[in-house]
Structures are given as C-alpha cells and as structure tokens.
Amino acid sequence: MVAADGVGLAGYRYVGPKLCALLFREAHERVEGSAQVMRGVRQHLFTVGMILLAGAMLACGGPWRDGYFKKGVDRLTQDEVTEMLGPPHTAKTPVLGGDSVWTYRFPISDKELASVSLSQLTDTAQQAAALMGKASAEGPKAMLYCYRYILTFDEHKILKQWKREECVPGTHDTLNAN
Numbered sequence: 001m002v003a004a005d006g007v008g009l010a011g012y013r014y015v016g017p018k019l020c021a022l023l024f025r026e027a028h029e030r031v032e033g034s035a036q037v038m039r040g041v042r043q044h045l046f047t048v049g050m051i052l053l054a055g056a057m058l059a060c061g062g063p064w065r066d067g068y069f070k071k072g073v074d075r076l077t078q079d080e081v082t083e084m085l086g087p088p089h090t091a092k093t094p095v096l097g098g099d100s101v102w103t104y105r106f107p108i109s110d111k112e113l114a115s116v117s118l119s120q121l122t123d124t125a126q127q128a129a130a131l132m133g134k135a136s137a138e139g140p141k142a143m144l145y146c147y148r149y150i151l152t153f154d155e156h157k158i159l160k161q162w163k164r165e166e167c168v169p170g171t172h173d174t175l176n177a178n
Contacts, residue, residue: 063112069162076159095154102148109142145171
C-alpha cells in the first residue's frame with residue numbers, strides 16, 4: 001500500500017520531480033496550443049481585413065478627387081480645399097462679392113478614369129512594387145490625360161458646385177479612337 005504525502009507519493013523519492021516535469025510539460029503544451037489558435041485568429045483577421053480593403057477599393061470608383069468634391073458640396077471651405085490640394089492654378093473672385101471660381105489641373109490616367117475593375121488591384125500591387133524598386137519592365141504604361149476641376153464657392157467660401165472636364169476637350173476620345 002502506498003500513502004500520498006501532498007507533494008509526491010510516500011516511499012517514492014523521485015515521483016515529485018517527475019510529477020512537476022509532467023505538469024510543466026502539460027502546461028507548456030496548452031500554452032503552445034493556445035498560441036497556435038491565436039496565430040490562426042490573426043491570420044483570419046488579416047485575410048478579412050484584406051478582403052474589406054479590396055472591397056473598399058472596388059467601391060470607390062473613379063478619381064479620388066471626384067469623391068472628395070462630391071462629398072464636400074455645401075460643406076468644404078476654400079481653406080480645406082487649399083490644405084488638401086494646394087493653391088488653385090487660377091482663382092477668380094469678383095470684387096463686388098458673389099461666387100468665386102477656382103481651377104485645378106491634374107494628370108489622370110485612363111485606368112483611373114475607367115470604372116473600377118479587378119485589374120486596379122493588380123495595378124496597385126505593381127505601383128507598390130515600383131515604389132520598393134521591384135517593378136517589372138514589361139507591361140504597358142498608363143496613358144495620362146490633363147483634367148481640369150472647376151470649383152465654385154459661394155460668398156461664404158463654401159463649395160457650391162464642381163465639375164471635371166478635359167483641359168483640351170476631346171483628347172481622351174481622339175487618342176482612344178483606334
């Protein structure tokens with residue numbers, strides 16, 4: 001008959017250290033198991049985040065400035081626009097009051113003008129690779145066009161309306177007539 005003494009078994013001198021080693025190993029395996037679970041959760045969250053980012057990119061079609069101005073009508077001030085885009089290329093402000101008209105000119109690629117497609121995700125990856133110095137030499141270069149944004153502000157310097165048009169009307173259509 002064997003009696004237990006709280007730490008080990010009475011009469012078995014080496015059972016205590018073996019029991020401690022066994023308990024330590026079991027606790028370590030549980031920690032390792034939970035670490036693997038956490039790695040899986042992190043990978044899952046990363047995947048979900050990337051899918052949400054891709055969805056957001058697909059939902060935001062067209063040049064980003066279009067969305068900025070569209071959301072900014074009756075809200076954006078001249079100061080906010082200047083902070084975001086810099087000073088306008090031209091600004092016409094009437095001496096006797098009234099609406100002021102600002103003009104900005106920007107190069108916009110044909111891909112940015114087109115409706116959003118999955119190829120834009122590839123283009124974004126290629127642009128990121130180019131920034132890191134790993135761009136591939138092959139592949140067509142994006143065609144750039146000059147577009148003018150005409151912004152009209154009211155007397156209180158709030159964006160009243162805006163429009164985007166080609167700097168030289170018909171350029172996009174003429175170059176893409178093939």
